[in-house]
Amino acid sequence: NSVLLECVATGLRSAGLPAAAAQLVPAGDRALVGAMLAAQGLIDVIIPRGGKALVARVAAEARVPVLAHLDGINHVYIDASADPVKAIAIAVNSKLRRTAVCGAMETLLIDRAAPPALQRALIAALADAGCEVRGDATIRALDARAAPATEVSFDTEYLDAIASAAFVDGVEGAIAHIARHGSAHTDAIVAENAATAERFLAAVDSAIVLWNASTQFADGGEFGFGAEIGIATGRLHARGPVALEGLTTYKTLVRGNGQIRP
Known part of the structure; x- marks a missing residue:
């Protein structure tokens, strides 16, 4: 220092x-x-x-x-319309590229209507890459390597090669789950249906919301803001990645020529 x-x-x-x-x-x-x-x-x-x-x-x-920000309980939601190749790559990268960063995925949400082959492939890809997946019986039925989730699993920032997983009923189910368990940090949707994706982008009240991109992009430098000092999840002044501009405030300058207000 x-x-x-x-x-x-x-x-x-x-x-x-x-x-x-x-x-x-x-x-x-x-x-x-x-x-x-x-x-x-x-x-x-x-x-x-x-x-x-x-x-x-x-x-x-x-x-x-x-x-x-206190926690980065970040979600990746895989919609039924998701491209399987994108979905698997984004889920694995979001969790495992760097597990200890604040933008790492902690919970994988899967649309119950997604193809069964994609559901199985998502859990298998994470497990194959060394991630412990925790979920209920329906998640564990997809892959024998999955472990049981506890009452606090979906409120936990693991910062490790561990992820919670759950089925949800479409995008509205994902939005509701994130509202209940999220930390307003970073959340992502993987979907080819533009209307579904736009609904997610508008309704999820997080500082960073992504469509078809890894949550690991949650970084001011990646967004072109320059070096950041952190990601703010509050709702006053700076929000999201805070760089130099976010550390400044405003002053209103008025140059008149004798004007008076009636």
Whole structure:
């Protein structure tokens, strides 16, 4: 962290800005964290980066604005109209490209009306790639390697080679499941039916919603925003991948010539 601070300070100096604008909080001093959370008027925004305990504490105690997300319980919904090749590739990539990133898929939702061969192939592809799939009896019937799901499975961010799976009744069932269990982070639909996909895009209230693309694209750099400091799931100010523009606010400038308001 000290090396990173010096890099930032060097950049500030080269831009003619005060190097002291960047400060390092000593590691392990929890009292200082509490002081920052209460520093109204001194700190414009806090962006917690770390474990769930830290993010939860900031969200609960902060008296200054916060940009944060707590969990990435992300879903991929496979519609009955999905192209099988796309569906399998997107499901596997969304879960296993990097399991510990916040955009990783944690739950696979399968349209009950999808072809049985596709249903089996989805679970088999994940299992073949080293993912433990957890679901109810109908999911486990598709592949003997699937494990039972628990009451909390669909509310769990695994950040590991584990995924929950469930059948839903079409796109409306998927939307309802995500509304109940999702974390408003990133969700995707795989479908060839454009009307179905547009319904999903409009109804799923997440910061990032994708159609026929992996949830692993949940990254500001991938969207052309530049380096990001995180993905915000709140509904005020910046939402989704937050890059430099998301850290700025607005000022309205009015240049008149004597106008008065009647």
